[in-house]
Amino acid sequence: MTTANIISIGTSKGIRIPKNIIEHFGFDKVSLEILKDGLLIKPLKTSKISSWDTKKLRELAKNDKSDLIDDFATCDVEQKDWEW
Structure with missing residues (x-):
């Protein structure tokens, strides 16, 4: 003990x-x-990504065929006119 x-x-x-x-x-x-x-x-078992961690997402995306990560990385949210 x-x-x-x-x-x-x-x-x-x-x-x-x-x-x-x-x-x-x-x-x-x-x-x-x-x-x-x-x-x-x-x-408690926790997921490997507990928060938005760009470095970890990029590591996971290396074997992923989708281009979601690249689209996210090149998105300039500050320059876009938002409509609600």
């Missing part, structure tokens, strides 16, 4: 999860479940 101390994080409290445990499960988010006798922390 691994133990962790309760620490102050700003005006909140938290625990530090040891790096080897995080690497073992490969997570960056967890779900917390309140049980009768404690707290269950479970790793």
Whole structure:
């Protein structure tokens, strides 16, 4: 069993999860479940792209036959007259 101390994080409290445990499960988010006798922390599976990351999108597009990424990259949204 691994133990962790309760620490102050700003005006909140938290625990530090040891790096080897995080690497073992490969997570960056967890779900917390309140049980009768404690707290269950479970790793959440997240997508490889958690936000609009152009570099990651370009890497994924290397094997993609569509030209959606190129169209997006060349689009100049500031120069276009928008109609609502």
